[in-house]
Amino acid sequence: MKNLKTCNGKIICPWCNGNGLIYKAIIKGLERILFVCNECEATWESYETIEVDTRIDLRTYLESSGVKYDEVSSLDKDYNWINDLELKVNENYYDCPLLNIMIWLGDCYDINAVRHVMVKKSILKALEEELSVPISIETAEKICVECKYSF
Numbered sequence: 648m649k650n651l652k653t654c655n656g657k658i659i660c661p662w663c664n665g666n667g668l669i670y671k672a673i674i675k676g677l678e679r680i681l682f683v684c685n686e687c688e689a690t691w692e693s694y695e696t697i698e699v700d701t702r703i704d705l706r707t708y709l710e711s712s713g714v715k716y717d718e719v720s721s722l723d724k725d726y727n728w729i730n731d732l733e734l735k736v737n738e739n740y741y742d743c744p745l746l747n748i749m750i751w752l753g754d755c756y757d758i759n760a761v762r763h764v765m766v767k768k769s770i771l772k773a774l775e776e777e778l779s780v781p782i783s784i785e786t787a788e789k790i791c792v793e794c795k796y797s798f
């Protein structure tokens with residue numbers, strides 16, 4: 648994902664360099680998201696690894712995963728995935744004053760759902776592990792009340 652060029656908000660394939668655009672597709676039967684060039688079919692499993700060196704071939708990838716190549720052409724192709732990504736980075740993550748780290752708004756929602764006794768406190772266990780920070784609802788009672796992100 649280093650120095651990717653864009654054209655009208657779409658990502659230009661670094662492999663065929665300027666000829667193709669990279670779309671995001673969910674591969675049926677594989678239940679996987681792939682990032683694929685519409686010209687040369689260079690493929691990546693994650694947007695984070697989109698670079699010349701890390702390219703894999705779509706047909707080879709699919710056939711080694713037991714999915715028929717011909718079934719893929721009918722897939723929904725999303726060319727605007729980078730917009731969703733930027734939105735995610737800009738709007739759906741924020742600096743949480745309770746935990747003092749960047750968190751996703753869904754995690755904030757979970758914490759506050761516990762605070763409002765809408766869900767069981769046990770859901771925080773998984774979140775604490777994921778974020779590697781302790782979450783105190785007692786502290787949240789003071790901090791989250793003042794926070795513009797929480798509810």
Ligand SMILES: [Zn+2]
Pocket residue numbers: 660661662663664666667668684685686687688689
């Ligand atoms: Zn390409």
